[in-house]
Amino acid sequence: MTDTDSELLGPSVHRQLRQLVLSGELAPGTPLSVLALSARLGVSRSPVREAVQQLIYEGLAVTVPHAGARVAVVDDDRIREVLTVRAALDGLAAEAAATRLTEFDLGKLAAMLSAQEENLLDNADPARDTELDLEFHTFIRERSGNRTLTEELARLEAQAHLYRGDLWQHPRNRRIALREHRRILDALESGHAADARDAADAHVHGLITRLTRA
Numbered sequence: 374m375t376d377t378d379s380e381l382l383g384p385s386v387h388r389q390l391r392q393l394v395l396s397g398e399l400a401p402g403t404p405l406s407v408l409a410l411s412a413r414l415g416v417s418r419s420p421v422r423e424a425v426q427q428l429i430y431e432g433l434a435v436t437v438p439h440a441g442a443r444v445a446v447v448d449d450d451r452i453r454e455v456l457t458v459r460a461a462l463d464g465l466a467a468e469a470a471a472t473r474l475t476e477f478d479l480g481k482l483a484a485m486l487s488a489q490e491e492n493l494l495d496n497a498d499p500a501r502d503t504e505l506d507l508e509f510h511t512f513i514r515e516r517s518g519n520r521t522l523t524e525e526l527a528r529l530e531a532q533a534h535l536y537r538g539d540l541w542q543h544p545r546n547r548r549i550a551l552r553e554h555r556r557i558l559d560a561l562e563s564g565h566a567a568d569a570r571d572a573a574d575a576h577v578h579g580l581i582t583r584l585t586r587a
Contacts, residue, residue, distance in 0.1 A: 382420045383423050383424065386416055386424045394444050400444065404441060406441065425442050432529075447532055452536040456577055457581065462522060462525060463577055467570055467572065467573035468566045470569070471564055471569040473518055479561065486551065486554055488505060489551050492547075493548060509554060510530070511527070511530070513557070513561070
């Protein structure tokens with residue numbers, strides 16, 4: 374394989390490994406053996422080694438002394454830390470996005486919430502509900518116009534996905550999340566930057582409270 378081939382393959386290998394981690398197929402604590410993963414994906418060790426290093430940077434993996442890299446474990450204490458930081462940054466993102474969103478953008482956000490509302494009529498599907506929640510928040514962050522903020526939030530969100538809690542299983546939590554999302558959208562539609570910041574911040578702090586209850 375040439376250096377050029379390796380460079381082109383790298384992003385694809387990273388995406389595959391990242392999906393294996395976020396889906397839980399590579400569970401928290403699982404060793405990330407470069408040799409084993411290269412055999413599993415049918416690629417050379419070099420792009421796998423680079424992909425594992427990227428996962429470490431993203432907080433999805435950690436290096437264990439004398440044991441190599443492993444999928445990170447996000448426990449109750451860690452998820453509270455992640456969500457506390459995310460609350461502040463999500464507030465900043467919503468505040469910035471409030472004055473940048475177009476009518477088209479607001480329509481897309483409204484459609485996402487309509488889909489969330491329809492999902493309440495079905496049984497809980499954590500994978501589906503989490504994905505739609507991520508889509509909603511990511512859209513707002515990307516419209517903030519702050520690339521550094523967006524990248525940091527993406528890292529925090531990825532770490533939060535490692536948490537194997539059951540927040541998305543409880544019907545009440547699903548209803549509350551939708552209600553809080555509507556408050557965020559109401560503030561964004563009104564163009565009230567401070568209200569959007571407060572609503573986004575309150576939403577994440579609400580998640581922390583519901584996590585404690587659970």
